Amino acid sequence: MSRDYFNTQSLGVPLNRMVKEARILMVGAGGIGCELLKNLVLAGFGEVHIVDLDTIDLSNLNRQFLFRHEHIKKSKALVAKDAAHKFNPRVKLEAHHANIKDPQFNVDWFKGFTIVFNALDNLDARRHVNKMCIAADIPLIESGTTGFNGQVQVIKKGVAACYDCTPKETPKTFPVCTIRSTPSQPIHCIVWGKSYLLSEIFGASEDDSPEMDHSEDSENAQEIEKLRQEAQALKNIREAMGTDSFPQLLFDKVYKDDVVRLRSMEEMWKTRRRPEPLDYATVIEKASDAEARKDKILKDGQRVWSLEENVVVFRDSLSRLSRRMAEMKSSGEVSAEPVITFDKDDEDTLDFVTAGANLRSIVFGIETKSRFDIKQMAGNIIPAIATTNAIVAGLCVLQSYKVLRGQFGSTKEVFLSPFASERLLASDRLRAPNPDCPVCSPAQTRVLIDMSRATLGDLVDDFLKMELGYGEEIVVNHGDNLLYDLDETENLAKKLSELGIKGDSFLTIIDDNDDDPKGPRVNLILNVQES
Structure with missing residues (x-):
């Protein structure tokens, strides 16, 4: 009370x-x-x-x-x-x-x-x-x-x-050639470790990563083709996952062989520091002390690790991820090829990206970072x-x-x-609504549809044109997918359910008829309800 x-x-x-x-x-x-x-x-x-x-x-x-x-x-x-x-x-x-x-x-x-x-x-x-x-x-x-x-x-x-x-x-993106060939900042190496190396070994191809900007691909066609060949070689190495030779095959591929190829391109290094390749056997031979302190190193995420410490973490995290991948395959829970993606709160992927990015930074003479810093940068964390x-x-x-x-x-x-x-x-x-806003400026209404029978043609011809009076020049979108316009008519015979439309989907109707003396009809957001 x-x-x-x-x-x-x-x-x-x-x-x-x-x-x-x-x-x-x-x-x-x-x-x-x-x-x-x-x-x-x-x-x-x-x-x-x-x-x-x-x-x-x-x-x-x-x-x-x-x-x-x-x-x-x-x-x-x-x-x-x-x-x-x-x-x-x-x-x-x-x-x-x-x-x-x-x-x-x-x-x-x-x-x-x-x-x-x-x-x-x-x-x-x-x-x-x-x-x-x-x-x-x-x-x-x-x-x-x-x-x-x-x-x-x-x-x-x-x-x-x-x-x-x-x-x-929009999220920051980086040109593929910068990430893959000429990194100059720690973030370039971190994106390489997260969106390229981790993805190529344990997930989907880097081509699907939103952080990799392909807009300059046509200007660097020859280099892009070389990078594709490198990616294919990584896929072949992926077949050795779980074997004793796997860590060395992967390490020598990305930190020695690829770097040697880059060093041979004289024009690229006239104004830049030439990268220095690393040899797995040589570094591992010097890492016995770090190997003995592995557990302590893994708990110390605030300190910047040395070359030897990064190699030990690289090998250990690679082993953990390989075991996880094998378990996912043997469980049979997923029919497709299992995928491991980066998560800032996943210790296995964070350790792999930290060590992988730092080794890359050492190769190119770039400042290395602690796991704590890399977690913030890779996870886009703002304190x-x-x-x-x-x-x-x-x-x-x-x-x-x-x-x-x-x-x-x-x-x-x-x-x-x-x-x-x-x-x-x-x-x-208070700001007034933007008359050009794609979300709140169109008219909003709902339509009840029998999803088991209705086709896109039923919606376009019987509802939009006959009931609401829209003309021929309309565009029907479902999210980013174009379902119908004057040139895209092959979906008309398909059921709405076949096109991914279900109860509570939103369709955007745009009238492109600028020649109508009465002017175009309003743009419409249609909320589909199953009935």
Whole structure:
């Protein structure tokens, strides 16, 4: 009773009643999420649903205060629910250890909430929640932090700009020739270890990596062809995985033979330091002391390892990954060739990338890095600050009070910039939606479809053209996939289910008819519902 009394005193009777009746969705239970959940339960919000896919890692404990050492490897959502419930047992908490993109979290499910809070560090998931809130017409409070900086933004369909109204910075990419032939910075060697060497031995080809920029391939056709031949040679070495000769075959291939080939290209080294090849047998002969200290080396991730120490870690991590690959193959759980991908929290892949990148740096005379530094660089980690998360979470709740009252005009986009010359918190007035935004500017509606029978032709001819009046010059997209336009008609006879469309899919309809005297019809985002 005392908590509710003071909440009423602070918020007033009408707003406090709205808070207690509100049904909240919080996506993400990490740094911001822990602080935000604590604020929501202490403020007395009536019902809060928490969705998070992740489990708790040791590195989370310094700032995600709802978690303890005994919670490591457990679900963030479930542990956060249990921990936060003790702050206010009257609040109804529901935890979902799941991906917010799972089909059960559809548009109708989103419509059941009063406000959605985003506490995510994932661009793709943020965009998905933004799209779902626009489709469901539910207010979204988006937040984020990068080090000491933070931001809070209120999003409301037709009223305030959505997350995609402004273009987002694309991930940094590096030319293939720089990564594979002429590295000059530690990050070049780290990307080589993560996106090339690890992928070629234990995963998919580096051609699929978003960090490798192929835009210059045509300008370096001869060198690219040589690099493809090197990649093919690696695939042949991969066949020796698990044998005693495997570490030496791989090491001598990438740190000696490939380097000797590069050294022979005189033009390449007129203005650069020529790389120095390494010989496995020679280095291993000098690494007996490091081999004896292997366990101690592996526990010391803050120190920069020597050449011999890196070779020992390289060989040990290669052995661990080879055993894991063999176990995956023998288990029969996957029918296709098993794949091991880099994960900053996976010690085996992190050790392999650290040692592999450092050996590459030694070859090219580049500064080597500690495993701690490489984890941050390879995982694109920006240090998280607990105080920043706490301030941003508090701002989220303050903005939610305005949203509950329907006072969107008084909500602000707030920026936390402690090193700015003005002041700690800077706010900007609500931004209007971008009329060219591909997510919130098109009209939105839903269509009920019998997925067992309906074809793309039924949708185009009987619904879009006959019912909605679109002309011939329309384009139908499913995500990045073109399904139909004037020149692409082969899909018309296919069932929608065959084209990957299922319940709660989104189709984008674009009218390209510029000659219509009445002008083109509006662009449309169509939410498909199975019926």
